[in-house]
Amino acid sequence: MRATTPPGQPELIDPGGDVVRCEHISKRYGAVTALTDVNLRLKRGEVLGLIGDNGAGKSTLLKILCGFQPPTSGRIVLEGKEVTLKSVDHARSLGIDAVYQDLALINQLTVYQNMFLNREKIRWPLVRNGIMRKEARERLDSIGVQIPSVNAPVATLSGGQRQAIAVARSVFSDPKILLLDEPLAAMGVKEGAIILDLITRLKREGNVSIIMIAHNYAQVIEVCDRINLIQGGQITLDKPTSETSAEELTELVVEEYRKALEERQRAERSA
Amino acid sequence: MSETAERTVGQTGAPQRGSTGAGGAVLRALRLLGRQREATVFVIAVALFLYFVIDKGSDFTSKSNQVLLWSDFTTPIIIIALGEVFLLICGEIDLSVGFVVGFAPYFMHFLTDYYGFPGLLAIFFALLLGLGVGLVNGFFTVTIGVPSFITTLGTGFVLLGLIDTTSHDQPAQVPADVLGIGKWIANYAWAPIIWAILLTAVFHVVLTRTRWGLHTVSAGGNLLGAREAGINVGRIKYGNFMVTGLLGAFVGLQQMYYTGNISPTLGSYQWMFYAVTAAVIGGTAMLGGVGTIIGAFFGAVVLGILLDGFPLIGVSADPLFIIFGAAILVAMVANVQLTKLRERGQR
Numbered sequence: 078m079r080a081t082t083p084p085g086q087p088e089l090i091d092p093g094g095d096v097v098r099c100e101h102i103s104k105r106y107g108a109v110t111a112l113t114d115v116n117l118r119l120k121r122g123e124v125l126g127l128i129g130d131n132g133a134g135k136s137t138l139l140k141i142l143c144g145f146q147p148p149t150s151g152r153i154v155l156e157g158k159e160v161t162l163k164s165v166d167h168a169r170s171l172g173i174d175a176v177y178q179d180l181a182l183i184n185q186l187t188v189y190q191n192m193f194l195n196r197e198k199i200r201w202p203l204v205r206n207g208i209m210r211k212e213a214r215e216r217l218d219s220i221g222v223q224i225p226s227v228n229a230p231v232a233t234l235s236g237g238q239r240q241a242i243a244v245a246r247s248v249f250s251d252p253k254i255l256l257l258d259e260p261l262a263a264m265g266v267k268e269g270a271i272i273l274d275l276i277t278r279l280k281r282e283g284n285v286s287i288i289m290i291a292h293n294y295a296q297v298i299e300v301c302d303r304i305n306l307i308q309g310g311q312i313t314l315d316k317p318t319s320e321t322s323a324e325e326l327t328e329l330v331v332e333e334y335r336k337a338l339e340e341r342q343r344a345e346r347s348a
Numbered sequence: 349m350s351e352t353a354e355r356t357v358g359q360t361g362a363p364q365r366g367s368t369g370a371g372g373a374v375l376r377a378l379r380l381l382g383r384q385r386e387a388t389v390f391v392i393a394v395a396l397f398l399y400f401v402i403d404k405g406s407d408f409t410s411k412s413n414q415v416l417l418w419s420d421f422t423t424p425i426i427i428i429a430l431g432e433v434f435l436l437i438c439g440e441i442d443l444s445v446g447f448v449v450g451f452a453p454y455f456m457h458f459l460t461d462y463y464g465f466p467g468l469l470a471i472f473f474a475l476l477l478g479l480g481v482g483l484v485n486g487f488f489t490v491t492i493g494v495p496s497f498i499t500t501l502g503t504g505f506v507l508l509g510l511i512d513t514t515s516h517d518q519p520a521q522v523p524a525d526v527l528g529i530g531k532w533i534a535n536y537a538w539a540p541i542i543w544a545i546l547l548t549a550v551f552h553v554v555l556t557r558t559r560w561g562l563h564t565v566s567a568g569g570n571l572l573g574a575r576e577a578g579i580n581v582g583r584i585k586y587g588n589f590m591v592t593g594l595l596g597a598f599v600g601l602q603q604m605y606y607t608g609n610i611s612p613t614l615g616s617y618q619w620m621f622y623a624v625t626a627a628v629i630g631g632t633a634m635l636g637g638v639g640t641i642i643g644a645f646f647g648a649v650v651l652g653i654l655l656d657g658f659p660l661i662g663v664s665a666d667p668l669f670i671i672f673g674a675a676i677l678v679a680m681v682a683n684v685q686l687t688k689l690r691e692r693g694q695r
Contacts, residue, residue, distance in 0.1 A: 145576060165578030181576035185569040185637040190562060195577045203557045 095154070096121045096286045097142070097173075097254055102151035104137050104310075111137040112310045115151070119254065122283040124276065126301035126318070127290045130330055134310040135290045136178055139256050142288070143175035144168030166195075172253030176260055178290075180243040184232035188224055189213035191231050192246045216249050217242070221271050236263030244272055248279065255279070257289040261296060269296070276300050294323040308333050386643040388682065389630050393649045400657040407660055411537075419540035420606060422652030424449070424599045426544040428623035429630075429644040430551045431592030436627055437555075438585055439568040439636030440496040442485060443620055447507035448478050448596030450615015453522075453604035454515055460523040467525030471601065478597025481507065482590030489589070490582045496589075504617070511615045520610040533598075534605035543602070547595075552641040564588060568636025625672060626651055629679040650675070 095118045104112040112134045119125050127135050141148045144162035152159050155171060162168045165175075182191050189206075192213040198205045213227045222241040224234065231239055240263050247255060257276075261269045277300055279285050291297045297304065298318055306314035306329060314329060400408040407413065428445055435442050456474035459465040465473065481503060488499040522530070534540050555561035566574035567581040574581050599619065604610055628634070629650060630643025651672070658668050 164580075165576065166580075169578060175576075177573075177576045179573065179576070181570070181573035183566045183569045183573055183637075185565055186562065194566065194574075195559075195563070195579050197559050197562065199559060203553070204559060204562065206557070 094118075094120045096123075096156060098154040099138070099142070100152050100154060102138070102141060102148045102153070104134075104141060104146075105149045110310055112141075112148070115307075115310070115312055117305060117312060119286050119288055120303075121286055122280070123303060124280050124287045124289060124301045126297040126304045127288055127307060128292070128294065128297060128304060128326060128330070129307035130333065133307040135307050136258055138307070139175060139258050139288065139290060140177075142168075142254075143173055143256050145175075169196075169250070169252075173256065174247040174250055174252035174254070175256040176243050176247045176258060178258040178262070180239055182231045182239055182243060184230060187228050187230055188217075188234070188242060189227040191242060192216070192227075192249075194246070196250055216245055220245060220248075220275050222268075235265075237265050237268035240264055241268055241271060244275065248275065252285060255285050255287045257287065259290050259292065261291060261293060273300055294326045297326070298323050306330070386631060386640055386646065389643055389646040389650060389679075393646045393653065396650060396653045396657070400653065400660065404657070404660050408657065413656065413660075415537045417652055417656040419534075419537060421655040422648055423540040423544040424603065424619060425622045425626050425648035425651055426645055427547060427595050427599050427602075428592075428619050429626040429648050430547055430641060431588070431595040432620070432623045433627045433630075433632050433639045433641055433644045434551070434555065434564055434588040435496070435592055436624070436632050436634060437568045437636060437639040438564045438581075438588055439571065440489060440585055440588070441500065441624070441634075442482075442589060442592045443497065443500040443617070444481060444485065444504035444507060445500075445592050445596035445623070446617050446619035446621075447504050447511065447615040448481050448593050449600040449603065449619050450511050450612070451507050452477055452597035452600035453610040453614065454511060454520065454612075456526065456601065456604075457520050457523055457610050458514065460525050461520075467523065467529060470523070471526060471529060474601060475594055475597045478593035478595070478600075479590045480593070481596075482593030483586065485593070486582075486586035486589040490585045508615060511612055515610075515612045517612050519612065522604055522609060530605035534602045540602055540606065548641060548645045555639075555641050560584070560587070565637055568638075570637070622651055623648070625676055628676055631679075647679075 097119045099115055099117040102112055102115040102117075103110070115134075115138060117125075117138070127138070129135050137146075140146050142153065142162075144165045144167055147162070153162065154160070155173075160171065162171075162173075168174075181194075183194065186194070189210045189212075193204075193209045198208050198212075210227050217224055217227070220241075222238065222245065224238060224242070231242065234242070240260065244257070244260050247257075260272050260276075264272060273296060276287060276289070279287065280300070280302075289297070289301065298321075301318050303317050304314065304321055304326065305312050306326065308330075428449075431445065432442060452474040455477050456470045459470040459473055460467055485496065485500050485503055488494045488502075489496040532539060533543070555564065563574065563579045563581075563584050566577070566579055567584045571581060596619070600614065603614055607614075623644075626647035627639065627644040628647070630640060630645070630647035632639030632644060654668060654671060654675075658671075659665070
């Protein structure tokens with residue numbers, strides 16, 4: 078899969094290492110700058126934790142990586158080859174799949190219809206409901222998610238169940254790169270454990286590399302190999318998990334808040 | 349005729365029974381509630397039909413009246429409703445389709461009589477016109493971002509103006525060239541309603557058993573979510589506008605054959621209003637994400653029976669609209685209440 082480096086070009090950093098790299102990615106919405114010159118690398122088989130306060134740009138970066146929106150500038154290098162992600166479908170065909178913060182579930186559709194949303198099994202022109210029901214059931218059972226029925230509309234499920242369905246949907250489409258935007262947000266303790274176990278299992282199997290946005294630093298430390306901290310649209314910290322701790326991460330984020338507060342107060346005093 | 353009615357019933361009753369067969373008692377009860385919108389409107393249609401059979405006897409059951417009821421009153425409402433249901437489900441509406449009904453026959457007439465097109469080709473282009481109007485509606489709504497209510501209000505007026513300007517408000521003869529084709533579309537007494545039933549079956553399957561149908565529900569149920577899942581919602585909406593336009597053109601040609609002439613008054617809002625009424629009575633929500641083809645079919649049947657039956661019992665067309673208005677309100681109240689009930693049952 079890896080593109081060979083053209084002669085004369087420097088060898089790609091860490092051959093066999095980076096499965097995807099963001100290089101100098103910026104994103105502006107009109108006058109608002111969401112990301113400034115972000116460089117991020119994800120190594121093969123790695124679980125990268127992306128942390129930072131609300132509005133720091135985490136979700137924006139994820140939505141660029143999964144093809145939902147293009148960056149204003151910068152490039153994405155997938156397995157050593159520069160790619161322009163044209164759409165979510167295009168990114169998915171390249172092996173990138175995302176679980177969004179809002180889950181992208183359709184309330185009016187059933188559990189199994191949602192699990193196969195836009196990846197329906199078809200015998201043209203009809204969808205194959207029987208097979209999709211059976212596989213949805215098997216997949217949810219295999220990771221221990223309990224759902225009353227795969228025929229239930231997702232509107233009737235709890236927040237944690239909905240989240241589990243969204244995660245299961247992406248995991249079972251066999252991506253090479255899995256992007257998770259707060260996969261544990263609405264989860265109870267048991268459901269959270271199901272997803273954490275799932276991520277740990279995927280990591281052990283080693284076929285997929287994961288970027289995970291999370292707010293619970295203890296959980297981040299538990300499953301991630303490396304941590305990137307985004308502050309104000311820039312990556313300000315990049316450390317292996319072994320060299321940091323939940324306390325340090327909390328301190329960094331709180332410090333940012335205090336600094337901003339002080340600056341504001343100073344500005345108000347001088348005004 | 350009752351043969352036709354029974355066939356319709358049998359056809360749509362089967363999937364309901366099939367899907368309620370599995371699962372526990374609670375699930376079955378919930379399913380039944382979920383289906384009740386279609387069931388309710390079906391029961392109303394049957395009750396109305398029986399009422400007129402008992403009250404008016406052979407006046408109502410005569411072949412000529414049944415043809416009038418099914419092929420004249422009900423068929424156009426059904427066919428246009430098929431398109432509107434898909435649009436309403438994906439969160440849009442087409443107010444202009446009634447004027448496609450009016451313009452398509454003129455367009456065909458101009459092509460054959462003024463530009464020498466062969467009949468079949470002119471019919472093809474008249475249907476293409478419907479697709480074209482849908483494409484324009486899609487362009488303004490999806491690509492430019494004008495709400496479809498406004499877009500289609502505009503295109504509807506443009507079409508009305510085109511009908512009046514190009515026809516000089518004069519009716520026209522059906523071109524001799526195309527008369528032969530007409531018998532398959534409208535001249536055989538039962539041809540229109542058979543078209544309507546076949547199209548209903550096809551659209552029902554498309555809505556419930558194909559990716560297009562699921563993605564239409566997704567676009568209306570959760571627009572952002574559908575986009576995030578990689579569904580090309582723009583394509584879905586474009587497509588549904590175009591299909592609705594095509595159906596409008598088809599109904600226009602059917603009406604042309606049925607009435608035997610081309611009239612400038614054929615194009616009107618009435619078609620769209622009846623179709624949307626049928627959809628709403630049948631359980632389609634205006635907010636998107638929810639709707640059924642079978643419900644709209646029986647909604648149209650209810651309207652058709654009322655349109656046909658009331659004059660028979662001496663009620664004129666004027667108070668009929670009071671009944672229609674009340675029916676819409678009652679249907680919507682029932683929808684809202686049923687939705688609440690279902691939600692309570694499931695939590």
